[in-house]
Amino acid sequence: MNRRDAVSLGLLGTLLAGCGFRPIYMPTASGRPGVAERELAAVEVGVIPDRPGQLLRQALQERLGSDAGPPHRYILSVGFSIAGEGVGFQTDNSVTRIRLTGTVNWTLKTRDSIGTPLTSGSARALDGLNLFSEQTVAFTMENEVVQKRIAETCADQVALQLATWFNKRAETGAG
Numbered sequence: 001m002n003r004r005d006a007v008s009l010g011l012l013g014t015l016l017a018g019c020g021f022r023p024i025y026m027p028t029a030s031g032r033p034g035v036a037e038r039e040l041a042a043v044e045v046g047v048i049p050d051r052p053g054q055l056l057r058q059a060l061q062e063r064l065g066s067d068a069g070p071p072h073r074y075i076l077s078v079g080f081s082i083a084g085e086g087v088g089f090q091t092d093n094s095v096t097r098i099r100l101t102g103t104v105n106w107t108l109k110t111r112d113s114i115g116t117p118l119t120s121g122s123a124r125a126l127d128g129l130n131l132f133s134e135q136t137v138a139f140t141m142e143n144e145v146v147q148k149r150i151a152e153t154c155a156d157q158v159a160l161q162l163a164t165w166f167n168k169r170a171e172t173g174a175g
Contacts (some may be wrong), residue, residue, distance in 0.1 A: 005172060007028070009060060010086055011126055014149075015126075015133055019073050027122070033118055034167075035166055035167055035170040036162075036163035036166050036167050037065070037163075037169075039062065039074075039162075039163075039166040040063075040064040040065060040159065040163060040166065041065045041070065041163065042071070042072055042073040043064050043073075043074045043108070044072035044074065044075045044111065045057050045061055045064065045074050045075075045076050045078065046077050046078060047103065048077060048078050048079075048080050051144075051147070052080060052081075052082050052102070052147045052150070052151060053078075053080050055147055055148050055151035055152075056078065056080050056104065056151040056154060056155060057078070058151075059148075059151050059152045059154075059155035060076070060078070060155045060158060060159065062155075063155050063156065064076075064159060064160035064162070072111050072173075073110070073111055073166070074108055074109065074110060074111055075108075075109050075110075075111045075115070076106055076107075076108055076109075076158075076162075077106065077107045077108075077109060078104060078105070078106045078158075079102050079104070079105045079106070080102065080103070080104050080151075080154070081102070082100050082102045082103075082147060083100070083101050083103070083149060084098045084099070084100050084101075085099045085101070086098055086099075087099045087128065088130075088158045089134065091103065095131055096130060096131055097128055097129070097130050097131065098128060098131060099126060099127075099128045100126070100127050100128060100129065100147070100150060101124065101125070101126055102124065102125045102127075102147075102150035102151065102153070102154050103123075103124050104122060104123040104124070104125075104157075104158060105120070105121075105122050106120060106121055106122070106123075106153045106158055107119075107120040108120065108162065108165075118165075119162075121126075121152075121158070121161045123154040123157035123158050123161070124154070125149075125150045125153035125154050126150075127146045127149050127150050127153075128146070129142050129146045130142070
């Protein structure tokens with residue numbers, strides 16, 4: 001990085017700090033994990049049925065860091081579905097490409113006997129895969145890879161929405 005780039009980067013950082021910008025996963029002044037990281041680690045991800053649901057649950061657990069951390073104070077209830085739509089066709093009307101849309105609806109609840117809903121949201125991801133009439137093994141493998149990509153993209157969105165909510169909640173002093 002040359003001197004001009006360093007000065008530009010420093011100026012950009014100063015401008016962003018002046019407008020109230022803060023990194024969402026910013027640690028505390030003492031270097032300990034910040035609000036978002038601590039609270040995300042206290043979220044238990046509920047079971048999500050079917051193979052795509054397992055992929056999403058694993059991706060969420062990785063992003064939230066909730067496998068090894070403080071006791072869970074929250075539970076994340078998640079509904080996940082993947083729908084397909086033909087978008088590529090041959091002259092005989094056979095489908096050659098499928099667009100897959102993953103949709104997640106989630107609710108964060110307290111982990112107590114009442115299970116009070118705290119916040120909720122949704123996420124969506126698109127991807128696609130090609131169909132080859134004589135390569136069913138290749139299709140099955142590609143389908144698994146695409147479902148995993150969709151799950152990871154949705155998990156990124158859910159984790160970011162939760163981190164944002166936890167930070168805003170801490171700023172307002174709620175909870």
